[in-house]
Amino acid sequence: MITHLHTLSGHQNPIYALANAAKAATFYSAGNDKGVVEWSLATMAFVKVLLPVQSSVYAMQRHDNLLFVAQRSGLILVFDVMQEKILSTLSYHQKAVFDVKIIAYKNELISTGEDGMVAVWSLKDFSLLYHFPVIQNTVRVIAVSNDEKEVALGCKDGIIRIYNSEDYTLITELKDHSLPVTSLQYDPGSSYLISGSRDAQLKVWTLPDYTISNSIPAHMFGIYSIAFHPTEPFFATCSQDKSIKLWDSRNFKLYKILSLEKNTPGHFHSINKLIWSGDGRYLISTGDDRQVMVWEFNA
Template identity: 35%
Template sequence: MATTIEVQKLHTLTGHRDCIYTLEPSGENHVVFSAGGDGMVAAWNLNDPENGELIARVTSSVYALSYVPFRNLLLIGQNNEGLQVIDLQNKAILKSVSLPKVAIFDIKYSALLNKVYVAQGNGGVCILAADTFELQTITRSTDQSARSLALNSHTQELAVGYSDNSIRIFDAATMQLKHELKNHTNSVFTVAYSPEGDLLITGGRDAHLRVWEVQQGYKERGYTIAHMYTINHIAYSPDGRHFATCSMDKSIKIWDARTFKLLKVIDKVRNASHGTSVNKLFWTAHHNQLVSCSDDRTISVWDIKLS
């Protein structure tokens, strides 16, 4: 039976003064964090979305945030300035972590392994102890940017997408290189494991969405030309049955997670969507709402109804 999807724009959130590059979930389904070129980190309550709350202000642009559950901490990747650890309860800086002075493109936290992974513009992936935030080691496989990270909790693997067109799969505990995937023809901006951990989906500047079979040694299942321009991000729905992609072509697309059939296009003409590049998505279990952010300095909240 075919799925039909109805999309309604619920809210347009404003307040950022520059491009918004990243969104990050909190410990609650109805709260999402945002950050961008203005160095401001805001929290938005989807039950009262018009009023954003300033959480922190840093001196440089921010491409990456990561929430640490149980401890209620937010990690802020300040480009060229390292990592700020924010205690959300007190809105205080718990720690500033010095890292190589380059851009920070992604941050992932593993409670199981007690590690934080930081993808950097010099090709390095910094590994920090998650309890102390002390730098343990830096793994560098190329001098081109490490752009995106994904953790597979089923296999304890870390997938890293790079600007040398490659995806490298590491043992997340030891950082031993296990696989190198070279089918993309340009920078890999986004990598995402399926909730079951059996598939890796990747996208980037070549606008191709590629699907890899994890249990088959990351054999490529297939690909589709998903957008006109760069794919910036991939986000799975809370139930894992769908995923969304967003692009520099200003559109958001919703896909069937098993058949990879395109189900819906959200764009400016049809849905009064963003007017410039859509940079990041967050698909929350809060009423199945999809949140998107853009170079146009706005955040959109979408009601996604499946039938």
Template identity: 35%
Template sequence: MADIQVTKLHTLTGHNDCIYALVEGCDPRYFYTGSGDGMVVEWDLLNPKDGKLIAKLPHSVYALEVDLKKNLLFIGHNFEGIHVIDLENNKEIWSLKITDQSIFDMKAINNELFVAMGDGVIAVIDIEKKSIKKHLKLSSKSARVMAFDKTKSKLAIGFSDHSIKIINTKDYTPEQLLNGHSNSVFALGYSPTQNMLVSGGRDATLKFWDTDSFLQTNNVIAHMFAINYLCFREDGMFFITCSMDKSMKIWDANEHKLLKVIDKARHAGHGTSINKVLWSTFNQTIISISDDRSISIWKVDI
């Protein structure tokens, strides 16, 4: 493996339960976390020790999304719906009860919010009208994760039925069905620079898909247990995965090769499942969140 230097810069605490949700702000200096304790917290990468409470909800928060154009933070409130925060004033401006299911992921695309839910439905919400525009029933099992291909206006959705479905965001039509995983799909990411979709899940494998042909181009046994999430660095050269096996791994996006393992034994990493990772576009640090109720910020020299 490559000689990559990893330094833990900060360990942030304050959540009282497992941390599930992580998203970068409109200003990437800030990021947001959501937890089983119902708290949503804003963190400042220039002053990371002091988190600011943005919302406190009665149920757990698995999903957060930021609308970069409108400066809005969407909170997925399990068994209820969504809450919308104006980040200019850090105030809730509207909410919408849309489900009695868990909300696992959200994507703001143009004037619509796509919401992935535990009953296999994708709810499409008109952000301007603050109302549900469409329900897309795509599976009998949970819709767990989404990734958006801006160049082709395609939304990839990973399901607990082991499949990945690709829909056209302009007319909501299903266009591709990708089968290959042997268990739930939890992680999806489009390369910023290649015609490539990477997927991972409970089967602990990474699969690489060509986004023109939708053929699988590679398959890598990547972790010991479930892959919970993956995130590309903004230049597309590398991506990072995190797992239920308590480790994070950095990969060469071109060669599909493992470059670095970050774990508790070698780097004082997380002690339990790592649920999400973010490769910051502000300063290229890596942010990780875990069932151990902590957030870690890592400096990586590649």
């Protein structure tokens, strides 16, 4: 079902962020290094340092030919990958930015992080449109519903807060995790929201009313990323426990554990981020061991 294909080395420090490129078979990685790196899935090799950064990168989001790079400094770089230049530097957050997401129908970017604030930016001129407080400390992760009408925020107090994307009013608060929420995704079929936490639990919230329908003791330690396959009914999770797990997205059956402790290839430190390649052929993982691992998927 899923097998280790290649390990890409070159980063000198922990890696926190991955993003697919606009062009096929290319992706980006970044972390506690001095640059965003471009890799080729066609050649399984380093391509180039895409752009230098002045502080650690905690999240990246691509939109058309733009790459948004969120940094520990609180700054967000807007990089045009075709022109290979920085178009703008978004400055509002006073502390680290942990996540950025696009709301395409409004032509907006939203950002959040250690300051507990959400900032809303125009994709037309990169101006700051709006900002509002969520909590007094960290908001770790953002998920946008498939119809883009709702925005979920995973917070340090263990609460998931759901906002209306039209006017950013609070819709509801989901309280079942006992520790900070560190990963969050809406499933592609728009039937549920799934959350992961430092409490090592996966929680499934049925839409549209966000009633909790499942609680899964998924990992030994915090769950740092959840990634749904683009076309097949599977999702992957990764954790501070150094494992990757592959699940059925319909019945939550566990199919595969990728871990050195299970005598498979794997990471030897905390795994911080997962993405699927655009065509769904590869799962890409990375973390504190400075390695980028590429896994081949066969349904």
